[in-house]
Amino acid sequence: MSDEVHTRFPGPVLLLAGPGTGKTHSLALRVKWLVETKGVSPDDITLITFTGEAARNMCERLSDSEKRDVYLTKEHQPSVICTMHSLGQRIITECPARFGLNDSFRLVTSKVVREILFGDAAQLSGAQRTAGEEADRAKRCASVGASSQEVRNIVGHYDGLLRACNAIDYDDQILLACKALRTDEQLRQQYQARAKHLLVDEYQDINAAQCELIRLLSAAHRTGLFVVGDDDQSIYSFRGGSPEYIRRFKDDFGSAAHIDELDLSRRCRENVLRSALAVVEGFSAGRLRKREPRFKHKDMGVVKVHDLPSDEKEAQVVTAIVRKAVPSRRVLILLPNALFAPRICQKLRRARIGFSFRAAPDEGGFAPFEALRDWIELPADSLALRVLLQKLVDGGATGVPSARSRKREKLDEREEALLSIARLWRKVLKDGIPMYDALKAAAERETHARALVDCLTELQDAHSGEINKFAETACRVLRPWREPSDMLDDIGRWLRELREASETGSEGAVRIMTMHSAKGLEADVAVVVGMEDGVFPRDDDADVDEKARQLFVSMTRAKTELHLFHARKRSASATYLPASYQLRASRFLGAIPNDVSERCYVPASTGRKKATKASS
Numbered sequence: 001m002s003d004e005v006h007t008r009f010p011g012p013v014l015l016l017a018g019p020g021t022g023k024t025h026s027l028a029l030r031v032k033w034l035v036e037t038k039g040v041s042p043d044d045i046t047l048i049t050f051t052g053e054a055a056r057n058m059c060e061r062l063s064d065s066e067k068r069d070v071y072l073t074k075e076h077q078p079s080v081i082c083t084m085h086s087l088g089q090r091i092i093t094e095c096p097a098r099f100g101l102n103d104s105f106r107l108v109t110s111k112v113v114r115e116i117l118f119g120d121a122a123q124l125s126g127a128q129r130t131a132g133e134e135a136d137r138a139k140r141c142a143s144v145g146a147s148s149q150e151v152r153n154i155v156g157h158y159d160g161l162l163r164a165c166n167a168i169d170y171d172d173q174i175l176l177a178c179k180a181l182r183t184d185e186q187l188r189q190q191y192q193a194r195a196k197h198l199l200v201d202e203y204q205d206i207n208a209a210q211c212e213l214i215r216l217l218s219a220a221h222r223t224g225l226f227v228v229g230d231d232d233q234s235i236y237s238f239r240g241g242s243p244e245y246i247r248r249f250k251d252d253f254g255s256a257a258h259i260d261e262l263d264l265s266r267r268c269r270e271n272v273l274r275s276a277l278a279v280v281e282g283f284s285a286g287r288l289r290k291r292e293p294r295f296k297h298k299d300m301g302v303v304k305v306h307d308l309p310s311d312e313k314e315a316q317v318v319t320a321i322v323r324k325a326v327p328s329r330r331v332l333i334l335l336p337n338a339l340f341a342p343r344i345c346q347k348l349r350r351a352r353i354g355f356s357f358r359a360a361p362d363e364g365g366f367a368p369f370e371a372l373r374d375w376i377e378l379p380a381d382s383l384a385l386r387v388l389l390q391k392l393v394d395g396g397a398t399g400v401p402s403a404r405s406r407k408r409e410k411l412d413e414r415e416e417a418l419l420s421i422a423r424l425w426r427k428v429l430k431d432g433i434p435m436y437d438a439l440k441a442a443a444e445r446e447t448h449a450r451a452l453v454d455c456l457t458e459l460q461d462a463h464s465g466e467i468n469k470f471a472e473t474a475c476r477v478l479r480p481w482r483e484p485s486d487m488l489d490d491i492g493r494w495l496r497e498l499r500e501a502s503e504t505g506s507e508g509a510v511r512i513m514t515m516h517s518a519k520g521l522e523a524d525v526a527v528v529v530g531m532e533d534g535v536f537p538r539d540d541d542a543d544v545d546e547k548a549r550q551l552f553v554s555m556t557r558a559k560t561e562l563h564l565f566h567a568r569k570r571s572a573s574a575t576y577l578p579a580s581y582q583l584r585a586s587r588f589l590g591a592i593p594n595d596v597s598e599r600c601y602v603p604a605s606t607g608r609k610k611a612t613k614a615s616s
Contacts, residue, residue, distance in 0.1 A: 005260040006030040009038070010223035012253040014203070014246065015260050016230055016290060019276075019556035020267025020522065023228045024054070027199055028061050028070035030226055034197055035076050045078035046195040046217065048087060050202035054520065055082050080194055084210055085170055088177035092168070094187060099176050100163045108162065108169045112367070113383055116390050120422035121157035125150065129418060132158075139171050141240030142209035164429050165383050174209040181216045192220040203229030203249075207240030211252070222253060231288050232280045235516065235550045237543060247288055263291045267522055269301025271596040272562050276555035282591040283548035302561045303597040305589055309604035310569040311340075311529075315347040317602075318527055321563055322353055326509045329524035333512040334554045336530040339574040341512055344529070348510070355510035358517075365490035368395065368478040375456075376463055382428055382435035389421055389439075389452060395479035398451040420448050515554045526558035529565040531586040535575050551588050564589060568604070 005015055006029040017023030031047065034040040049055040058081055062072050080087065089107070096105055108114065118132030125131075127150055135154035138147045144155050162168060168176065181188045195217040200206075206214070218225045227249070234243035250257045265273050273293055280287065308314050318333065325331050333355075335341055341357055348355050368391040374384035393400045400417040401410035420442070427438040436456075442449035455477050462473035481487040511521075515528070528551070530536050537547040555562055566585040572578070 005262065007033055007037075008226075008258055008260055010256075012218075012222055012225040012249070012257040013227070013260065014249045014257065015226070015228045015262065016288065017228050017262040018230050018265065018290070018293065019233065019273075019553070020265055020559075021262035022264070022266055023201070023230075023262060024058065024061070025070065026262065027201060027228060028058065028067075030199060031062065031078060032070050032072055035072060040197055042076055042078050043194060044196040045199065046080040046087070046191075046197070047078050047199040048082065048084050048201065048214075050083065050205060051520070052083055052086070054201060055086075084206075084213060085173040088173035088213065091177040091180050091187070091191060092173065095180055095184065098180060098184075099168075101166055101168070104166065106165075106167045107173070108167050108383065110387075112390075113387060114169060116386055117161050118154065118158050119418065120386075120425060121154045121161060123415075123419045123422040124157045124425065125153040127154065129415060137238075140238070142171070142175065142207050143240065160429065161425055164425070164432075165381075167383065171209070174213055178209060178212050178216060181213075188216065189220070191217060195224075196221040197224035197226070200225075200227040201229075202233075203227040204231050204234040204243055204246045205229070205236045205241040206245050207236075207242065209240070211245050215252075225253065232284065232549055233519070233553050235519070235546060235553055237546050243287070243549075247286065261291060264294045264296060266296045267559050268295075268556050269297055269299050269560055270295050271301040271303045272558050272560075273556065274596045275303045275562065275592045276552045278591045278593055278596075279555070279588050280548050280552040283588065284545045284552075286545075299560065301558075303592070304563050305592065305597055305599050306563060306565045307585060307599065307601045308565065308567050309602060311343055311567045311571060311574070313602060314529060314565050314567045315343040318344055318529070318563075318565070319347040319351050319353065321525065321527060322348065322355075322510055323351060325525045325561075326353065329509075329560075331510045331525045331527065332518060332521060332523035332557050333510070333527045333529070334515045334518050334557070335512065336536045337514055337574075340530050343571075344512065353510060355512055357512040365480055365486075366494070367391070368480045369474065372459060372474060372478065376460065379436050380434040385435050385439075386421075388456075391478060392452060392455050393417065393421070395477075397455050397477050397479065398448060400448075417448055420446060421452075424449075515550055518554055518557050522557050522559055524559050525561040525563070526555065527563045527565070528554050529567075530574075531564050531566045531589055532570070532575070532583040533586050534577055534583065535570070536586055536588075548588060564592075 006026045015023065015026060017026065027047065031045060034045060035042060047058065049058060059077070061067060061070055062077050063074065065071050082090075092099065092101075093103075096103060114136065115132070118136045119129035120132075122129050122132035122135065131150060132154060135144075135147075135151045135158065138144045138151050139155050139158070144152055159172075162172070181191065198214070198218045198221070200214060214225075214227075227246075229246050231243035231246045234241060234246070245252070249259065268276070273295075277293075306314070306317060308317065322331050322333075333344060345355070345357060368388075371384065371388040371391050375381060375388045378384060392398060394403070396402070398417070401414045403411075403414065405411055405414065424435050424438040424442060427433060427441065428435050439449055440453055443453040458473060459477055462470040475481075481490065511523070533539075536551070537544050541547055555564075566583070566589060568583050569581040570583060572580040575583075
């Protein structure tokens with residue numbers, strides 16, 4: 001294999017790059033080669049990364065004078081190095097009026113706002129709030145056109161609510177950019193001229209709308225298209241990402257397209273990568289065939305599969321592994337979801353081992369205070385008020401039944417109360433007034449609206465008074481915590497995260513995160529927990545293929561040492577299973593060959609560990 005794959009020209013070119021094979025470096029080499037060898041103007045190069053952090057890392061890499069093989073002075077670096085969503089935002093900013101926006105339009109990033117608005121849109125369409133969930137998925141996956149009429153109606157109402165608030169969401173950054181390029185020839189030519197050489201990272205994670213944006217940008221200069229990816233690492237189906245786009249690259253871009261490959265593993269040791277490949281080869285159907293990997297390091301690496309009696313014992317063993325590794329080696333602890341973290345975090349704290357853990361934001365606790373602050377700062381902000389109204393309803397301030405109610409009549413009562421709030425949007429849309437004005441008008445004739453206005457008035461009055469009075473009123477009206485202990489736990493978690501971030505930073509020696517969050521990271525030691533059938537994969541998982549790829553990505557974060565954990569008994573709060581004892585090992589673990597791994601079984605009775613390893 002040639003080590004000069006970054007010089008392949010003309011394209012289109014797909015560079016298959018497995019984990020730790022140097023794809024980021026190859027993109028940087030490509031940029032330098034285009035500018036210094038081919039004489040390409042930096043203004044003719046657009047480099048699209050998957051995350052903002054990846055874009056920043058690329059700029060830093062090109063600016064690092066110590067990396068002479070990729071170093072470029074600032075004036076010779078591409079003028080566009082950004083995420084696809086950032087590029088879409090730039091395009092929309094050129095013509096916001098086309099989409100009913102003004103120059104100060106906002107980007108809505110909150111999942112909470114999105115969920116609430118889709119529920120409102122569903123009710124405005126004559127459907128139940130839950131119908132908004134399907135519409136949400138359809139828009140996220142860019143499949144609205146192929147959906148039912150009900151879904152299309154709901155998405156239409158949802159988009160209308162955003163536009164009424166002079167706002168777009170993440171999906172709009174791509175969808176509206178594509179629409180602008182399709183319908184405005186001058187704008188299309190302008191951005192195509194900046195993308196005579198279009199470089200795209202993480203190509204395996206694109207969805208239908210992103211694929212169209214790449215087609216539009218590269219249509220005039222297909223020979224300059226250079227994309228990098230690996231179908232084995234496609235794990236974002238929840239937003240429409242699919243490995244099929246990378247697998248059909250030649251079908252999409254013609255028989256002249258080339259497929260090259262990076263096959264030298266610079267990160268993973270042989271046992272680690274071969275274990276991970278065994279999983280993805282056994283469960284990910286239709287994957288592209290690749291060459292046998294080569295390895296930069298002669299050290300074979302360590303892979304251990306732990307079979308333990310309980311998650312309590314698992315936390316103990318994980319802590320022992322971490323204690324042995326730090327501070328000289330970095331450790332990643334990867335979880336199916338954040339609910340697997342508390343027991344491990346507790347053991348690490350008791351062992352006085354520092355770590356960083358960023359769980360998803362809790363919808364209780366401090367979230368209602370954030371909504372209150374946003375609305376008090378700008379009462380005319382209808383989105384901020386809508387979130388606050390939801391917090392008031394969910395907290396029980398107006399007597400609306402909880403979403404957890406089991407009685408049908410209670411759930412119907414809740415649906416009707418939320419419908420009365422959703423209908424406020426009609427006056428916002430028709431008369432162009434803030435939702436607060438629509439709510440006050442409704443309060444003159446509706447009991448529920450009057451109760452909401454009373455709550456808001458009380459919060460406003462308290463905000464202008466003493467701090468103690470405001471805190472008491474906010475806690476009583478918003479009801480952010482059920483018990484004082486819940487408040488103390490929330491405050492403690494918040495303070496710990498601040499302290500741990502200050503002490504260890506984002507590059508601390510021990511990091512705990514969900515498996516989905518670990519993409520692009522690496523550590524000397526990787527620990528993966530939750531490897532039980534019914535948990536990972538779950539029995540209702542429609543796409544076991546993707547779960548196998550997700551595990552592949554997690555396993556290949558390890559440079560030298562990999563630990564996979566199966567607990568035969570777990571807390572049901574983490575597994576969501578009615579019976580969380582006598583759990584079986586994940587079928588994925590059975591695919592890992594014994595000659596590259598060590599099996600460690602701990603009986604429940606003695607607590608002694610038995611290790612077995614087949615001879616190589």
